[in-house]
Amino acid sequence: MKLPPLDPTDPAGLDDLLTEDEKEIRSAVRQVLDASVEPYIAEWFEQGSIPDIRSLTRELGSLGVLGMHLEGYGCAGMSATEYGVACLEIEATDSGLRSLVSVQGSLAMFAIWRWGSEEQKQQWLPGMAAGELIGCFGLTEPDAGSDPSSLTTRARRDGSDWILDGRKLWISNAPFADVAVVWAQTDEGIRGFIVPADTPGFSAPEIKHKLSLRASATGELVLDGVRLPDSAVFPEVRGLKGPLACLNEARFGIVWGALGAARSSLEVARTYAKDRVQFGKPIAAFQLTQQKLVNMSLEYTKGYLLALHLGRRKDAGKLRPEQVSLGKLNNVREALEICRTARTILGANGISLEYPVIRHQNNLESVLTYEGTVEMHTLVLGQVLTGESAFR
Incomplete structure (x- = not known):
């Protein structure tokens, strides 16, 4: 055959x-x-x-x-x-x-x-x-990023209502969101609240001057005496398991998503190398360029196989949070390296928005640290390998 x-x-x-x-x-x-x-x-x-x-x-x-x-x-x-x-x-x-x-x-x-x-x-x-309503997720605070247990946003009971006070920072979708899911400390532990954006005392000013994720609105959540009925609180969940379960869902999407930025940059670099002529032949004909393209393709392939394996495990109900950390750590790190290498193949053109490479590279600098930094996912996996916690 x-x-x-x-x-x-x-x-x-x-x-x-x-x-x-x-x-x-x-x-x-x-x-x-x-x-x-x-x-x-x-x-x-x-x-x-x-x-x-x-x-x-x-x-x-x-x-x-x-x-x-x-x-x-x-x-x-x-x-x-x-x-x-x-x-x-x-x-x-x-x-x-x-x-x-x-x-x-x-x-x-x-x-x-x-x-x-x-x-x-x-x-x-x-x-x-349906996309008619837009939501955001308020967990990160100015002084509570990798350690969400230290959040200071507070919710207190006032009769049958709740009063929320605090600030959240680096919240995607915040400036145009219709509703925010906000996590706050209470006398009963950390609890989640659904906050309509038109609630008095709530505002979401946009964060400007970003050089990454620029086609994404990012803002603060300011909660100044926000009064909510008891029907706005999630009825049963207490503690960090609520927000952490949500973060695990988002991280799974990142395991796959980062590969998209990598694939786009790799394909642009491969096509560019075939068309760009120096010293009388395409730069794709030079050994160093081929080495770059091969390494990029190899890391993309391994990342894709890992993402697909984790996807099949998730569909089978067997995916653990630590395995999502494995995927997020590897795939974002390697995708960023693919984008950086692609930029070198494009030379000066690599920093132009006429090509998507620098845009993907800048974006992945944020993806590298949100939903768990390299350090946090490394320590998660280090604990798996050694049985010892090194977080504190």
Whole structure:
């Protein structure tokens, strides 16, 4: 039997590992992004905003990618692997866009879906799945990042109501969110609250002057005597298991998403190297350039196999948080190195927004540290390997 030629964009034949449904989802997401986002994303990054965010979220809702791995309440009910494949395609366009989808579906929506009352789910999830309502997730504070147990936002009872005071920082989607999931200290431990954005005392000023994730709105959450009814609190969950379960969902999407930025940069570098002529021949003909391309392709392939393995484990109900840390640590770190290497192949053109490489590289500098820094995921895995905790 004569074997078909190798595809230079997929030399390991990774495509054979996907089901037809997974391939169809990939194609559907790619088609929408190519038409609605790709022609404009560099401009959005440069100007630091998405002009018509509501139109975009509604289109993403129609596509079914908002909370796509959740069941019921207007959510698509797709598998974890299908969600991962979608995240890869979204981040191949831009990490900021994947952040919007992750925060909406894997943080805000998942928190309500997993921990909310039936009334809370019915009130918020259908509109969020459709992209009509936008959510954000308030955990990080000015002095509480990697150590969420030290958060100082406080909720106290006042009769049958709750009063919230505090600040959250570096909150994606905050400036245009309709609803915020806010985690606060109480006399009963850390609890989660659903805060409508129009509640008196609540504001979400935008953080400006970012050089990363510029096509993603980031802000503070300011809670100044915010009064909420008892129906706004998640009824049962107490302690850090509430927010940490949500973070684990988001990290899974990052395991896949970072590969999208890597794939985009790798393919641009490969094509550029074939076209760029120096010393009378394409730079792709030089050994050092080929070494760079091979190493990039090798690390992408290994990262993809890891993401797919973790996706299959998640779909089988066997995925542990420590395994998500393994995927996040490896795939973001290697994706960033792929983008940096691709930048060297493009030379001076690598810093131009005419190509996506520097945009992906800058974005991944944020992805490297949000949802758990390299240090935190290293210590998680170090504890697995040694049985010793080195966090304190």
